Amino acid sequence: MKLRINVITVAVDDLERSLAFYRDGLGWRPRWPAEGTADPFDHVAFELQSGLSFALYPRASLARDAQENNPQPSSAEFILTHIVSSREAVDALLERAKNAGGVVIGVPNEEPWGYSGKFKDLDGHLWEILWSPDFKEYVRHDVGVVRPYLYGHLDLPEFVERAFGAVELERVGDGKGFHVESKIGDSVVVMETGELPPNVKPTRASIYVYVEDVDATYERALECGATSLASPEDKPYDERSAGVQDTFGNTWWISTFKKWET
Numbered sequence: 001m002k003l004r005i006n007v008i009t010v011a012v013d014d015l016e017r018s019l020a021f022y023r024d025g026l027g028w029r030p031r032w033p034a035e036g037t038a039d040p041f042d043h044v045a046f047e048l049q050s051g052l053s054f055a056l057y058p059r060a061s062l063a064r065d066a067q068e069n070n071p072q073p074s075s076a077e078f079i080l081t082h083i084v085s086s087r088e089a090v091d092a093l094l095e096r097a098k099n100a101g102g103v104v105i106g107v108p109n110e111e112p113w114g115y116s117g118k119f120k121d122l123d124g125h126l127w128e129i130l131w132s133p134d135f136k137e138y139v140r141h142d143v144g145v146v147r148p149y150l151y152g153h154l155d156l157p158e159f160v161e162r163a164f165g166a167v168e169l170e171r172v173g174d175g176k177g178f179h180v181e182s183k184i185g186d187s188v189v190v191m192e193t194g195e196l197p198p199n200v201k202p203t204r205a206s207i208y209v210y211v212e213d214v215d216a217t218y219e220r221a222l223e224c225g226a227t228s229l230a231s232p233e234d235k236p237y238d239e240r241s242a243g244v245q246d247t248f249g250n251t252w253w254i255s256t257f258k259k260w261e262t
Contacts, residue, residue, distance in 0.1 A: 006052060007045075008080070011059040011073065012123045018056050019044045021122050025100020026093070031167060047167055047183065059123075073124055081128040083135050087115045090129045094119055097127070141169050141181065144188030151202035152248035154194045155225075157182060159246055163221040164209060184209060206251040214256045218242040221252065234258075 012018040022028045022044075031053070033041040044056040063071040084090055090108055097119040098104050105126075108117030114132035121127065139145055150156065157180045160166040166182040166189065173179055177194025189207070196202055211217045215232045221244045222228060229243035229251065238259035244252050 007055055008052070009055040009057050009062070010123070010125050011062040011071070012056045013059055014122075015041070015044060015056060015058055018122055021100050021102070022046065022056075025102070026096055075120055075124045075126045079118075079126045079128050081130055083130050083132060085131070087131050090115055090117050090131050093129045097121070141183070141188060143183070143186060147188045147190050148205060148207050149190045149192075150205050150207070150250055151192050151196065152246060152250060154178070156180075156191050156193050156246065156248060159221075159224045159226070160184065160189060160191075162224050163217060163226070163252075164211065204249040204251070206253065208253045208255065210255055210257060212256065214240045214242050214254050217254050218244065221246075221254070226252070
């Protein structure tokens with residue numbers, strides 16, 4: 001079995017108040033609730049990197065799950081470390097946390113592992129903001145060293161969002177065309193859409209994507225206007241796979257690996 005942590009969930013007393021602290025105070029973009037959601041929500045989730053999520057969950061609900069009758073919050077149980085790109089970024093993020101209602105602990109210090117400052121969020125969870133000379137922040141969005149680079153129509157970002165659950169990270173451009181970077185799982189896809197410069201000759205690409213449910217993803221892709229290249233089928237190499245072509249002509253191979261390590 002591969003060792004991994006996929007979700008870090010912390011208990012909060014007031015879900016909406018804590019959402020506002022991270023979203024409005026620190027500038028984090030939640031994966032859930034999605035922007036514009038009017039329905040009640042029972043948790044908050046932020047997509048981090050490498051398939052890791054950070055979730056907020058009502059303290060009473062977490063206590064019920066843990067079968068604890070009288071949970072006692074403590075700031076001395078764990079620390080969450082967020083690495084930034086400079087000493088100035090450490091100071092700036094601590095200031096944002098303070099302005100949003102967090103409590104800054106002492107002053108930032110030079111430690112053997114880098115320049116470090118700490119704050120407590122609204123529920124007392126302890127955060128370390130760290131700049132380390134050993135951490136090389138040269139990858140945009142901190143994930144995806146190798147990235148597919150796709151050309152397509154203006155609807156390509158919507159296609160990858162609806163078909164594959166992509167989360168948009170960045171968009172630059174105007175109504176005629178956009179440079180868009182979106183995250184599918186733990187990978188980043190770069191897209192150039194719309195009208196392209198006359199010296200650019202767009203090429204069509206082939207992308208291989210692992211998903212949880214091949215059949216459902218395949219059907220969503222077709223609903224978004226893709227053309228079927230191969231319907232879902234069990235393969236002799238322990239995968240269930242299908243293939244579609246988007247409206248620009250890019251080929252998407254969709255697969256699920258069915259044989260896990262034990």
